[in-house]
Amino acid sequence: MKKQYKELYEDVLDEARAIEETLERLYEVRNKFDSQVKDHCIEPAMGTYLMNFYNGVENILKRVSKEYYQTMLKGESWHKELIVLSCSPPEGKAAIFSQSIVEKLHQYRNFRHRFVSGYGFQLKGEKMLELIDNIGPLWDDIRKAITDFWDTL
Numbered sequence: 463m464k465k466q467y468k469e470l471y472e473d474v475l476d477e478a479r480a481i482e483e484t485l486e487r488l489y490e491v492r493n494k495f496d497s498q499v500k501d502h503c504i505e506p507a508m509g510t511y512l513m514n515f516y517n518g519v520e521n522i523l524k525r526v527s528k529e530y531y532q533t534m535l536k537g538e539s540w541h542k543e544l545i546v547l548s549c550s551p552p553e554g555k556a557a558i559f560s561q562s563i564v565e566k567l568h569q570y571r572n573f574r575h576r577f578v579s580g581y582g583f584q585l586k587g588e589k590m591l592e593l594i595d596n597i598g599p600l601w602d603d604i605r606k607a608i609t610d611f612w613d614t615l
Contacts, residue, residue, distance in 0.1 A: 463615045470529040471612060474522050478605065481518040484511050485601060492594050495587045506582030508590050513577045515597060516570040519604065523548050523558070530615075531555055541571055556614040559607050566600050569593060 463471060488511035495504050523544050527533050531552055535543045545567050548559040559567075573593060577585070 463612050467530065467612075467615050470525055473525050474608065477518050477522050477525070478608070481515060481601065484514045484518060485597065487511055488515065488594060488597070492591070495591075502583065505585040505587045505590070508587060508594065509573075509577050509582060509585045512570065512590060512593055512597075513574045515601075516567070516574045519567065519570070520544060522608070526558055526611075541575075542568075545571060556611060558611045559604070563600070563603055563607060566596070566603075570597075570600075 488508065491504060491507045491511060494501070495508065520541065527535065527544060527547060531547060533547065533552065535547070537543075545559070545564050549557050549561050549564045551557050570593065573590075
């Protein structure tokens with residue numbers, strides 16, 4: 463990795479640590495979820511941690527976009543464009559994510575949008591379980607992709 467990206471590397475590492483902590487807390491809350499018992503705190507907590515996960519990944523992409531791709535997206539669709547940029551970077555730049563990772567991330571981006579635009583009491587735990595159950599393997603793929611990305615710089 464080039465010296466000029468050391469600060470970016472440290473920022474991404476810090477964000478990855480925060481995502482790891484978020485996932486630990488998400489799993490704790492998920493283990494308390496019971497679809498037969500209504501606990502008005504569990505579903506909003508699961509939603510918050512799911513949103514935090516996506517926001518963390520997006521924070522990584524914003525930093526890479528600004529510092530490495532030297533592109534800052536604007537407009538209504540910048541969230542979508544940012545994850546697309548991660549697998550289709552500017553010419554001469556390395557992609558940080560594969561198309562497969564980006565396709566999986568779209569589900570979490572869509573959830574984040576619904577979470578931000580809605581109310582916590584409207585969240586349905588059963589619908590979040592699929593996202594939660596798939597988040598571990600996705601995070602493993604993301605971590606590997608980030609490691610591979612640093613190896614190309």
